[in-house]
Amino acid sequence: MKIIDVGLGNRSYPIMLSAGLLDSVGRELRQRNIAKRYVVVADDRVAELYGKQLLDSLRKEGLSCDLLTFPHGEASKNLTTIGRLASSLALLGVDRKDCLVALGGGVTGDITGFVAAIYMRGIPFVQVPTTLLAQVDSSVGGKTGVDIPEGKNLVGAFYQPRAVFIDSRVLVSLPPAELSNGLAEVIKYGVIYDRDFFDFLAGHRERILQLHLPVIEEVVARCCRIKAAVVAADEKEADLRRILNYGHTLGHAVEAASEFSIAHGMAVAMGMVAANKLAVAKALLARQDAETINNLIAGFALPARIPTEYDRRLMKSFLKTDKKAVGGKPFFVLPVTIGKVIITDDVADELIDAALSE
Ligand SMILES: NC(=O)c1ccc[n+]([C@@H]2O[C@H](COP(=O)([O-])OP(=O)(O)OC[C@H]3O[C@@H](n4cnc5c(N)ncnc54)[C@H](O)[C@@H]3O)[C@@H](O)[C@H]2O)c1
């Protein structure tokens, strides 16, 4: 078992990784004495696939548990679902000493974490992420929340889990498109933080694409180490944590302009390629390095070009109204070499036009 510590003082927690861990989550919870009673929250798909296995693992340790489900998909990530779950918890008589278990992808993690943050003003929760994206990104770091009609993730809280349990085996049932979504974030970590990891990805491309589990687990562990280090240094995104937005400033604009028909990971891949173009145009990044990054993105079958049918002007207006833009000025995370980025809002309009072209 690999264990990575997210160092946040008295709110520190471990990320545990091991193939088959789903069967021993109950034992780990009992040994860590987090709670006596647990409520597992999952979407309908994941509940069907892994709900029983997780409940069995808790029950065989003598831990009492219930399962609450909601329909899968981003459309469930809203305040109605939060209200329903909170009512179900109240009807079950769940109190402050009880613990929620988020079993699923980022949608489940964000919803469950937010309910945990606000039900009775806060009850413990743990994460059992089942998508690659959730394993490398959303389950670590304590951002929780939901969408409202006015925008994605506009309502939420920083609320850290007590532990994260990662079982690489659950990824075998993941649809290939969901795997690609996660891979874009994986490449992101190499570019923003760790040249050695970037080279590891290039060297193990085939095995990663074949979902060779020992390699996948190493990939996930290295991403978690990077995210844990970044979050420990800047939990609330005042400074360093903003580097995690590489590919996301332009990516979000592409996602929004496509009315979310382009998946997040695909949009981030396009956003990373566009950010590289900006970095080269600003003479921050060598053309050769940009090509190396773009080749890795293509090597993982991720798209580079923003489809021509989407309106560039609309994308630019989304850039200005992005919730992370300050005074209508978006910030960009631009690589200066592979493994290091800078953050800047000093990017001329013409350069943005050029990056969004083609
Ligand atoms: N909190 C954060 O820091 C953070 C970071 C990144 C993304 N997010 C959020 O994460 C969400 C996206 O997460 P996601 O991509 O995991 O989406 P998701 O949770 O909707 O999962 C995608 C689909 O895969 C299915 N699924 C999950 N695990 C499976 C498995 N092992 N086998 C088969 N099917 C499985 C789900 O039922 C769902 O249909 C977005 O809402 C995004 O805003 C949050």
Ligand SMILES: [Zn+2]
């Ligand atoms: Zn992302």
